[in-house]
Amino acid sequence: MFGFVHICQRHQQIFSDAVARAGCTDPDDIAKVRAKAFAWFSAKYPMLVLEHYSNGTCVGCTYEKTNFDRTLIYDAIHAIVARIRAEASSSIS
Ligand SMILES: [Zn+2]
Numbered sequence: 388m389f390g391f392v393h394i395c396q397r398h399q400q401i402f403s404d405a406v407a408r409a410g411c412t413d414p415d416d417i418a419k420v421r422a423k424a425f426a427w428f429s430a431k432y433p434m435l436v437l438e439h440y441s442n443g444t445c446v447g448c449t450y451e452k453t454n455f456d457r458t459l460i461y462d463a464i465h466a467i468v469a470r471i472r473a474e475a476s477s478s479i480s
Contacts, residue, residue: 420464
């Protein structure tokens with residue numbers, strides 16, 4: 388689902404629900420949100436992502452164990468969806 392590597396089913400579902408709640412349902416846009424959200428997460432939590440790659444653990448599960456604040460992630464997803472929409476509407480004209 389969505390091309391995630393090493394993300395458990397539960398966290399893939401949490402991500403897809405969050406993206407849908409932000410108003411994004413187009414598969415191409417969801418793929419863009421996923422890439423941008425992961426880039427944002429990697430910049431903010433590089434050690435978690437490093438651990439995720441070296442151990443093959445779910446980055447969402449690791450995050451929950453360490454520094455759990457879902458609001459931050461939901462806010463980032465909302466901001467990313469808004470930016471993708473703004474880019475899409477400016478490229479139509
Ligand atoms: Zn997980």
